[in-house]
Amino acid sequence: MGFTMPALRKQISASLAVCLLLAGGWAMAQADAFRVRALTGVFDGELLYAEARIDYRLTATVQQALENGVALVIAQELRLEKPRWWWRNARLVELDRRYRLQYHAISRRYVMTWLASGDSRSFRTLDALLQELGRIEAWPVTRAERLTPETDYELRLQSRLEVESLPRLLRTVALTESDWQLESQPWTAVVER
Amino acid sequence: MTDATRQGLVRIGLSLLLILSLYLLSAATENTARFGRLYLWLLLLNGVVLVALVAVIVNNLRRLIRSVRSREAGSRLTLRLMGLFAVMAVLPGLVVYGFSMQFLQRGVDSWFDVRVENALDDALALSQASLDQRMRDMQQRLQEAALDLSDVDEGMAPIALGDLRARTGASELALLGENGRIIAASSIDTADILPHRPEEGILLQLRQGRPYVGLDPIENAGLHIRALVPAPGPDGPSGSRVLQGLFQVSPRINDLAAEVEDAFSEYRELAYLRGPLKDSFSLTLSLVLLVSLLFAVWSAFYLARRLVAPVSRLAEGTRAMAAGEYGKQLPPGGNDELGFLVRSFNDMSRRVAEVRDAARQSQDLVEAQRAYLETVLGRLSSGVLALAPDGSLRTFNQAATAILSVPLAEGVGRPLSALAGQYADFAPFAELVARHRQTSEAEWRAELSLNTSDGRRSLICSGAMLPGEGDRGGEVIVFDDVTTLIQAQRDAAWGEVARRLAHEIRNPLTPIQLSAERLQHKVAGHLQGEEASVLARSTDTIIHQVEAMKEMVQAFSEYARPPVLQPQSVDLNALVGEVVELYRSEPEQPEFRLALADDLPRLEADPGRLRQLLNNLLRNALEAAEGGDCVVTVATARGTGRHADMIELHVEDNGPGFDESMLDQLFEPYVSSKPRGSGLGLAIVKKIVEEHNGIIGARNTGHGAKITVRLPRVAASDARSGENQ
Numbered sequence: 001m002g003f004t005m006p007a008l009r010k011q012i013s014a015s016l017a018v019c020l021l022l023a024g025g026w027a028m029a030q031a032d033a034f035r036v037r038a039l040t041g042v043f044d045g046e047l048l049y050a051e052a053r054i055d056y057r058l059t060a061t062v063q064q065a066l067e068n069g070v071a072l073v074i075a076q077e078l079r080l081e082k083p084r085w086w087w088r089n090a091r092l093v094e095l096d097r098r099y100r101l102q103y104h105a106i107s108r109r110y111v112m113t114w115l116a117s118g119d120s121r122s123f124r125t126l127d128a129l130l131q132e133l134g135r136i137e138a139w140p141v142t143r144a145e146r147l148t149p150e151t152d153y154e155l156r157l158q159s160r161l162e163v164e165s166l167p168r169l170l171r172t173v174a175l176t177e178s179d180w181q182l183e184s185q186p187w188t189a190v191v192e193r
Numbered sequence: 194m195t196d197a198t199r200q201g202l203v204r205i206g207l208s209l210l211l212i213l214s215l216y217l218l219s220a221a222t223e224n225t226a227r228f229g230r231l232y233l234w235l236l237l238l239n240g241v242v243l244v245a246l247v248a249v250i251v252n253n254l255r256r257l258i259r260s261v262r263s264r265e266a267g268s269r270l271t272l273r274l275m276g277l278f279a280v281m282a283v284l285p286g287l288v289v290y291g292f293s294m295q296f297l298q299r300g301v302d303s304w305f306d307v308r309v310e311n312a313l314d315d316a317l318a319l320s321q322a323s324l325d326q327r328m329r330d331m332q333q334r335l336q337e338a339a340l341d342l343s344d345v346d347e348g349m350a351p352i353a354l355g356d357l358r359a360r361t362g363a364s365e366l367a368l369l370g371e372n373g374r375i376i377a378a379s380s381i382d383t384a385d386i387l388p389h390r391p392e393e394g395i396l397l398q399l400r401q402g403r404p405y406v407g408l409d410p411i412e413n414a415g416l417h418i419r420a421l422v423p424a425p426g427p428d429g430p431s432g433s434r435v436l437q438g439l440f441q442v443s444p445r446i447n448d449l450a451a452e453v454e455d456a457f458s459e460y461r462e463l464a465y466l467r468g469p470l471k472d473s474f475s476l477t478l479s480l481v482l483l484v485s486l487l488f489a490v491w492s493a494f495y496l497a498r499r500l501v502a503p504v505s506r507l508a509e510g511t512r513a514m515a516a517g518e519y520g521k522q523l524p525p526g527g528n529d530e531l532g533f534l535v536r537s538f539n540d541m542s543r544r545v546a547e548v549r550d551a552a553r554q555s556q557d558l559v560e561a562q563r564a565y566l567e568t569v570l571g572r573l574s575s576g577v578l579a580l581a582p583d584g585s586l587r588t589f590n591q592a593a594t595a596i597l598s599v600p601l602a603e604g605v606g607r608p609l610s611a612l613a614g615q616y617a618d619f620a621p622f623a624e625l626v627a628r629h630r631q632t633s634e635a636e637w638r639a640e641l642s643l644n645t646s647d648g649r650r651s652l653i654c655s656g657a658m659l660p661g662e663g664d665r666g667g668e669v670i671v672f673d674d675v676t677t678l679i680q681a682q683r684d685a686a687w688g689e690v691a692r693r694l695a696h697e698i699r700n701p702l703t704p705i706q707l708s709a710e711r712l713q714h715k716v717a718g719h720l721q722g723e724e725a726s727v728l729a730r731s732t733d734t735i736i737h738q739v740e741a742m743k744e745m746v747q748a749f750s751e752y753a754r755p756p757v758l759q760p761q762s763v764d765l766n767a768l769v770g771e772v773v774e775l776y777r778s779e780p781e782q783p784e785f786r787l788a789l790a791d792d793l794p795r796l797e798a799d800p801g802r803l804r805q806l807l808n809n810l811l812r813n814a815l816e817a818a819e820g821g822d823c824v825v826t827v828a829t830a831r832g833t834g835r836h837a838d839m840i841e842l843h844v845e846d847n848g849p850g851f852d853e854s855m856l857d858q859l860f861e862p863y864v865s866s867k868p869r870g871s872g873l874g875l876a877i878v879k880k881i882v883e884e885h886n887g888i889i890g891a892r893n894t895g896h897g898a899k900i901t902v903r904l905p906r907v908a909a910s911d912a913r914s915g916e917n918q
Binding site: 068125169 | 465
C-alpha cells in the first residue's frame with residue numbers, strides 16, 4: 001500500500017475534521033479577537049456622525065497568512081435602527097466599510113486600502129495599521145432631519161473578517177477553522193436627537 | 194413492480210443524488226466563488242449521509258449476523274458474498290485512495306520549487322537593494338532641502354516648498370509641525386490637496402532626531418519613496434518641524450518592482466495556501482471515498498441479498514420438500530441460471546406433488562379395495578386364512594377365529610405350529626395345513642373334525658396356492674363349519690324316523706296290549722296252577738313291555754314334535770337351584786357344586802323347556818357317575834367375547850367322560866355309552882337349545898365330561914315366528 005505517514009495523518013485529520021463538523025460544532029467565532037470598545041452618535045449640524053473605537057487583534061494564523069501575501073478584507077458594518085417593541089427593529093440606515101489589508105513585500109509595509117474609494121495607506125507595523133483601522137471618526141450616518149426628535153434610535157456596529165473574500169483555497173479552511181472566524185459582538189449605542 | 198425492483202430504483206436514485214452531492218462538493222473545493230456558501234452545507238449533508246450509511250450498514254450487519262446465528266436459509270452465503278463484495282469494493286478503493294493521497298501531497302508539493310523560491314527571494318532582495326540606493330539619495334536630497342528651510346518661517350513655507358520640490362524632483366513635499374500638523378505642502382498633483390500623513394511611529398522617530406526613509410506603495414500611483422527629515426525652523430533646532438518628501442520611483446523601476454512584488458506575493462501566497470489546498474482536497478477526497486465506500490458496502494448488502502434471495506428461497510423450498518411439503522412453488526426469478534434453477538425447482542416440486550397425489554389416490558384405492566375385501570371376508574361365514582410363503586399366518590377373517598375358537602390375532606406373522614403349541618385344540622388343523630403344504634398341491638380339499646373349546650366341530654377345508662413371487666407363493670385356506678349342517682341333516686333324518694316309528698309302532702301297540710289283557714281276562718279263569726301263573730307272567734310282561742314301548746314312542750313323538758315355545762322372563766339361577774333341589778334326594782346322594790354368577794341377567798325363554806333341559810343334563814351327569822361318588826358342577830356366567838350377549842350354563846361331571854368316537858354324534862338320538870336312559874336325553878337338550886337359538890357344545894375335561902350351553906338373552910324370535918306360521 002502506498003500510504004505515506006503524512007497522507008495517513010492527513011486522512012485521519014480530515015476524518016477528524018468531518019467528525020468535529022458532525023459533532024454539531026460549527027467552528028465557533030474566536031472570542032474577543034475583534035471588539036467594539038466604544039460607539040457614540042454625535043450630531044454635528046445637519047448630520048449624525050458615528051464615533052467608535054474597535055480593538056483588532058489578529059490570530060497568529062491570520063497574521064501568518066497576511067504576511068504570506070494573503071489579502072484580508074475587514075468589514076465594518078454600521079446600522080441605525082428604530083426599536084419597535086412589537087416587532088423587529090426598523091432598519092433606517094445600513095452602511096458598510098470594507099478595508100483590504102495587505103503586506104507589501106518590497107517596501108516591507110502593511111497596506112490598508114479602503115475598498116470604496118481605493119485610497120490606501122501603508123504602515124510600518126501591523127499594530128499601527130490595526131490601530132488606525134480601529135479608529136472611526138466622523139462616520140456620517142444620516143441626515144439629522146430624518147430622525148424624529150426625542151426618540152431613541154439604536155446605533156449598532158459590528159466588524160468581522162470577510163471569509164468570503166479570502167482566496168478560494170483558504171475559504172474552505174477558514175469556514176471550518178475557528179482561527180479564521182474573527183468577528184466582534186455587535187455593539188449598540190442609543191442615540192437621541 | 195416488485196419490492197426488490199423498487200428498492201433497486203431507490204438505490205439508483207440515492208446513488209445519483211450522492212454523486213451529485215459529491216460532484217458539488219468537489220466543485221465547491223475547486224471553485225468557491227460559485228459554491229462557497231454551499232460548501233459547508235454539502236459537507237454537512239455528506240457527513241449526515243455518512244452517519245446514516247454507517248448506521249444502515251451496522252443495522253444490516255447486525256441483522257445478517259442474527260440471521261446467521263439463527264441459521265436462516267441463505268444467510269451464510271449472503272455473509273460470504275457480502276464480505277466478498279465489500280472486500281472487492283473497499284480494497285481497490287483504499288488502494289486508489291492511498292495513491293491519490295500520495296499523488297496529491299507530492300503533486301502539490303512539486304509545484305513549489307526551492308530554486309524558484311530562492312530566485313524570487315533574490316529578485317525581491319535585488320529590487321530592495323536597488324531601491325535602497327535611491328532611497329539614500331532621496332534622503333540626502335531632502336536633508337539638503339531641509340537645511341534650506343532652516344530660515345523659512347511658516348508664512349513663507351509654501352513658496353519655499355514649491356521651489357524646493359522643483360529642485361529636488363519630489364512629487365510631494367510637506368512641512369509638518371508638532372504632532373504631524375501640516376504647515377505647508379507642495380504637490381505635483383494639484384488635485385490632491387492633502388498630503389499623505391506619516392504614521393505616528395515615524396513622527397516619534399523623528400522627534401528623537403532620527404530621519405526616516407522608506408518605500409510607500411500608494412494605490413493607483415505606484416511605488417513612492419517617503420523620506421522624513423527634521424527641518425529646524427528659524428526659532429532654532431529645538432523646533433520639531435519635519436520635512437516630508439515623496440519621491441516617485443522611475444516608471445521602469447516602478448513597473449519592474451511591481452512585477453517582482455506581484456510575482457513574489459503570488460508565489461508566497463500559493464506556497465502558503467498549499468497546506469489548506471491539500472487539506473481541503475484531502476477532506477473532499479476522504480469524504481468522497483468514505484461515502485462511496487460505505488455506499489458500496491451498503492449496496493453490497495443489497496446485491497448479496499438480492500443474489501442470494503433465489504438461492505435461499507431454493508434452500509427453503511428444498512427444506513420444505515424434505516419435510517414432505519410437496520408442491521411448494523417459489524416466486525419466479527430472473528432469466529439467469531438462478532431463475533432457471535427456480536423454474537426447474539418449481540417444475541420438480543409440481544411433479545412430485547402430482548406423483549404424490551397419484552400415489553395417494555392409488556393408495557386410497559388400494560385401501561378401499563382392502564376395506565372392501567375385508568368387509569366381504571368379514572361377512573363370509575366361511576373362515577379364511579392366508580399364509581405367507583414361509584408358512585406364517587398373514588391374514589384371517591372373523592369367521593376363522595369363530596370357527597377355530599382360537600385367537601388368531603396372536604398368531605399373525607408366526608407359523609401355525611406356534612399357535613398350535615399354545616392352543617392344543619388348534620393342532621389338528623395346523624397339522625392338516627402343514628401336511629398339504631409339504632405336498633405342494635395347487636389345490637386341496639379335506640374334512641376335519643376339530644375339538645374346540647366350544648365343542649366339536651366338523652370342518653371342510655380347502656386350500657389353494659396363491660400366485661406369488663418366486664417359485665412359491667402363499668396359500669389361502671378356506672374352511673366351513675359344517676357341524677350344524679351335518680347335525681341338521683341328522684336331526685331331520687331322526688325326526689322323520691321318530692315320526693314314522695311313533696306312527697307305525699304306536700298303532701299296533703294298543704291292540705297288542707288290549708289283546709294281552711283280554712287273553713288274561715278270558716283265559717286266566719280256565720287255567721290252573723302252573724299254567725295260570727305262566728299266563729299271568731307272560732301277559733304281564735307283554736303289557737309292561739307294551740307300556741314301555743308306548744313310553745318310548747311317546748318320547749319319540751315328543752322329540753319329533755315341532756317346538757311350541759312360551760317365552761317369558763326367566764331367572765336361570767333360580768331355575769337351576771329349583772331343579773338341583775329335586776335331585777338332592779336321589780338315591781346316589783349326588784354332590785352338587787353351584788357356581789352361579791351374581792349379576793346374571795334374566796333370560797327370555799320358555800321356563801318349562803328350560804327345566805326339561807336342566808333335568809336332562811343333570812340326569813345325564815348323574816348317570817355318567819356309574820355309581821361312584823357323584824360330583825356335579827353347575828355354573829352360570831355371562832358370555833364373554835363374541836358370546837357377550839349370551840348366558841352360559843356349564844354342567845360338568847366327574848365321570849369317565851365321553852367316548853372320543855362318539856363325540857361327533859353325541860347329540861343324536863340313541864347315541865349313548867350308558868347302560869340306562871332313553872338315549873334321547875342329550876338329543877332333546879340340543880333340540881331345546883336350538884329352539885332358543887342357543888349353542889351347545891360338549892367336550893371332555895381331564896376328569897369328566899363338560900357340556901356348555903349358551904343361550905341368547907332374548908329368546909329367538911325366529912322360533913316363535915316359526916311356531917306361529
